[in-house]
Amino acid sequence: MNSQYTPGVVPARLSGDALVQNFADLHAPLAPHEAAVAADRCYFCHDAPCITACPTDIDIPLFIRQISTGTPEAAAKTIFDQNILGGMCARVCPTEDLCEQACVREMAEGKPVEIGRLQRYATDTLMAKGIHPYERAPGTGKKIAVVGAGPAGLSCAHRLAMLGNDVTVYDAMPKPGGLNEYGIAAYKSTNDFAAAEVEWLVSIGGIEIKNGMALGDQLKMDDLVGCFAAVFLAVGLGGVNAMGVDGNDKDGVTDAVSFIQELRQASDLTMLPIGRNVVVIGGGMTAVDAAVQSKLLGAEQVTIAYRRGRDAMSASRYEQDLAASHGVQLLFNVQPKAIHGNGAVAEIELEYTSAIDGKLSGTGETVRLKADQVFRAIGQTLTSDGGLTLEGRKIAVDEHGRTSRAGVWAGGDCAAGGDDLTVTAVAEGRDAAMDIHATLNGSV
Amino acid sequence: MADLTTNFLGITSPNPFWLASAPPTDKEYNVRRAFEAGWGGVVWKTLGSEGPPVVNVNGPRYGVIHGADRRVLGLNNIELITDRDLQTNLDEITRVKKDYPDRALIVSIMVPCEEQAWKDILPKVEATGADGIELNFGCPHGMSERGMGAAVGQVPEYIEMVTRWCKQYYSKPVIVKLTPNITDIRKPAAAAKRGGADAVSLINTINSIVSVDLDTMSPEPSIGGKGSHGGYCGPAVKPIAMSMVSEIARDPETQGLPISGIGGVTTWRDAAEYITLGCGNVQVCTAAMTYGFKVVQEMISGLSQWMDEKGHVSIQDFMGAAVPNVTDWQYLNLNYVAKASINQDDCISCGRCYAACEDTSHQAIAMSDDRTFSVIDSECVACNLCVEVCPVEGCISMVPMEPGTVDPRTGKTVEADYANWTTHPNNPGAVAAE
Numbered sequence: 001m002n003s004q005y006t007p008g009v010v011p012a013r014l015s016g017d018a019l020v021q022n023f024a025d026l027h028a029p030l031a032p033h034e035a036a037v038a039a040d041r042c043y044f045c046h047d048a049p050c051i052t053a054c055p056t057d058i059d060i061p062l063f064i065r066q067i068s069t070g071t072p073e074a075a076a077k078t079i080f081d082q083n084i085l086g087g088m089c090a091r092v093c094p095t096e097d098l099c100e101q102a103c104v105r106e107m108a109e110g111k112p113v114e115i116g117r118l119q120r121y122a123t124d125t126l127m128a129k130g131i132h133p134y135e136r137a138p139g140t141g142k143k144i145a146v147v148g149a150g151p152a153g154l155s156c157a158h159r160l161a162m163l164g165n166d167v168t169v170y171d172a173m174p175k176p177g178g179l180n181e182y183g184i185a186a187y188k189s190t191n192d193f194a195a196a197e198v199e200w201l202v203s204i205g206g207i208e209i210k211n212g213m214a215l216g217d218q219l220k221m222d223d224l225v226g227c228f229a230a231v232f233l234a235v236g237l238g239g240v241n242a243m244g245v246d247g248n249d250k251d252g253v254t255d256a257v258s259f260i261q262e263l264r265q266a267s268d269l270t271m272l273p274i275g276r277n278v279v280v281i282g283g284g285m286t287a288v289d290a291a292v293q294s295k296l297l298g299a300e301q302v303t304i305a306y307r308r309g310r311d312a313m314s315a316s317r318y319e320q321d322l323a324a325s326h327g328v329q330l331l332f333n334v335q336p337k338a339i340h341g342n343g344a345v346a347e348i349e350l351e352y353t354s355a356i357d358g359k360l361s362g363t364g365e366t367v368r369l370k371a372d373q374v375f376r377a378i379g380q381t382l383t384s385d386g387g388l389t390l391e392g393r394k395i396a397v398d399e400h401g402r403t404s405r406a407g408v409w410a411g412g413d414c415a416a417g418g419d420d421l422t423v424t425a426v427a428e429g430r431d432a433a434m435d436i437h438a439t440l441n442g443s444v
Numbered sequence: 445m446a447d448l449t450t451n452f453l454g455i456t457s458p459n460p461f462w463l464a465s466a467p468p469t470d471k472e473y474n475v476r477r478a479f480e481a482g483w484g485g486v487v488w489k490t491l492g493s494e495g496p497p498v499v500n501v502n503g504p505r506y507g508v509i510h511g512a513d514r515r516v517l518g519l520n521n522i523e524l525i526t527d528r529d530l531q532t533n534l535d536e537i538t539r540v541k542k543d544y545p546d547r548a549l550i551v552s553i554m555v556p557c558e559e560q561a562w563k564d565i566l567p568k569v570e571a572t573g574a575d576g577i578e579l580n581f582g583c584p585h586g587m588s589e590r591g592m593g594a595a596v597g598q599v600p601e602y603i604e605m606v607t608r609w610c611k612q613y614y615s616k617p618v619i620v621k622l623t624p625n626i627t628d629i630r631k632p633a634a635a636a637k638r639g640g641a642d643a644v645s646l647i648n649t650i651n652s653i654v655s656v657d658l659d660t661m662s663p664e665p666s667i668g669g670k671g672s673h674g675g676y677c678g679p680a681v682k683p684i685a686m687s688m689v690s691e692i693a694r695d696p697e698t699q700g701l702p703i704s705g706i707g708g709v710t711t712w713r714d715a716a717e718y719i720t721l722g723c724g725n726v727q728v729c730t731a732a733m734t735y736g737f738k739v740v741q742e743m744i745s746g747l748s749q750w751m752d753e754k755g756h757v758s759i760q761d762f763m764g765a766a767v768p769n770v771t772d773w774q775y776l777n778l779n780y781v782a783k784a785s786i787n788q789d790d791c792i793s794c795g796r797c798y799a800a801c802e803d804t805s806h807q808a809i810a811m812s813d814d815r816t817f818s819v820i821d822s823e824c825v826a827c828n829l830c831v832e833v834c835p836v837e838g839c840i841s842m843v844p845m846e847p848g849t850v851d852p853r854t855g856k857t858v859e860a861d862y863a864n865w866t867t868h869p870n871n872p873g874a875v876a877a878e
Contacts, residue, residue, distance in 0.1 A: 036514075040512040045795050045796065046798050047795055047811075049793065104792040104793055105792070107792045108792040
């Protein structure tokens, strides 16, 4: 068996048992007693700040009160009414930047109500009973295409199906779920939750999912518009930004999203190779997810190298602390200058940066880190724009999610505006569905 | 340091905290441990007549109203008087009193309303050396169906009669424990006084059903699918008990009659409040049943600290101090005008004051876009609801308006003089002020 100190990129640095333990739930689910205690802390605020902070406007005080009165199933319904992926959002939302940051008890005591964990308690309770709490409205006869089975697409599809429309969801990947299935850290979605959630979501009926269908390849925009009454694009950001430094093509230099995807789909983590020394380039959630999971797989030294200072990192302070607590080194104000090694990466050379009026430039001072693997987590890009007008590098949409082409809506990470968060994607998919339905069927 | 020693009816105890007649005082084992934990006195759980003792149900005896985090706010019970043999209890009382001469030991008694029954038991109790007796005229369940407990406490003539027998056949202090399950507490208290009672203690428990099992449709505690009303006690009943205590303390007929205060005493502060309303000591049950005997240590340290801070040397210093301030509504000063004031530094922007005032009171709190909450003086009637629903103690306060200033709600100048309803022009029965 290998160890943390085995040179190179090798599998099984830790025992199978250790890996199972490492990749268990980041936060254990609340037991009923814990949920009761946590729910008791909610003040049932008027026009609650937590609701305002939630991109999907979940009525948080109401669902917490429903938990505290012994009806977590009703609580789940309150959540799903606004956010049909409330189960996943309970696991992956940066609540520390959203609802829990806004909680008045955060202001009062520095200890917010544990909204995320309570939301998981409610949604898990209902889903464990195999209950799908919605029925479809009478059929409208309208057929709608959703491209992308990630959070935005699934949210849109569910709402459209609920309103009586027939929905076909296309996805480029072999499995539905998008980033929920392929993109987030494994310890945030254990026990194949992403797949179970999709199965539960489509059990409303009226949703057909077709995998292995990518926009621009198997799917043509004109065909979609011709065959369907409306099209919702939620293709996400399938491409990865390039890193223009020497040695970028050496073995061991890969995209963080590919690494995470491979990890998420691995049936046996002891078979997954990982470097002894790993460097992750970037400052977002993907960088943290890749770094922490490298550490959990048994890498000895893992470093996140970010070109700006801590405050500019898009990963929340909570995520930064999570990385640090797992022994990940956070290196700020450095950018890749060169990657060294004979065929495979052996070292990465980083140059210190300074920002003048927000513009970064190298200082000339460099540092070299040992690296058996370098993961690029420097942002993702749109792979196919479907011939639509762009805003920046994303599809331009109005406040209803309408694109420049009639009959085509877009939402989620591929559309301009909003944070690239699961919960934001769910809100955009839901709201676009309402607008599509209203457009096709008159008033909602 | 303050001296907590209490002299109640000539019975001294090192502090005013007595355990009430209830499960905690059922037997020697408990009472010895209670005294070791620091309790000043104990009222031994009610003794019945000689002969086969009563039996209790063999299912649940208690039900509870919980607050947040399952804090026990109200406790209901359907337990009866002691279900142990009379002689066993008497022997134990004798031994305990002998070993704890400095603690108060009172024996609670409940026997049928026949002179002979009292004549039989009182000499036996006297022989134990206990400091006094408490007549249980309050138990509202089970025993009352047999013509005892609350069934006696609800008939002033019976109270007077039995009290008189006790004074006749027993030489030490007689305390009459009153039931709150009556319309006017002053009547049974006056009857006890006429019968020669040395003191009254109140309240006993309140008729109650705490909950219903929505699956079985049985009241709880449920005995095989049926429930019976029990007796309610704990923090939830304190306001009811304190009102009754104050009525007795200020009624001309009962004024000066020593009172042992009972009902939801959980902290030193509760005890201090009872004492200011005229009680010579307090009796505790639910707090002990919730937290164990050790809870008395906080009561002792807290009362002692407060007395030191206020310069009270003994319990007598503040006993009854609040009684003169208990009055009828008609004598409240209608010229006293206050307005709510929100301390913005303490406010956590939960908006509960706003919801309460806007939906259920006087629409006197404004909310800004940035969640700043402020009082609209021209609407505020100083009802105090915002103060009470605010989760941050002290964040909202009621500020009296200075005489001479104009109340923006009424447009009237605040008067310095006292004026009440009896002379108010809106009162059809008003008498002109002299």
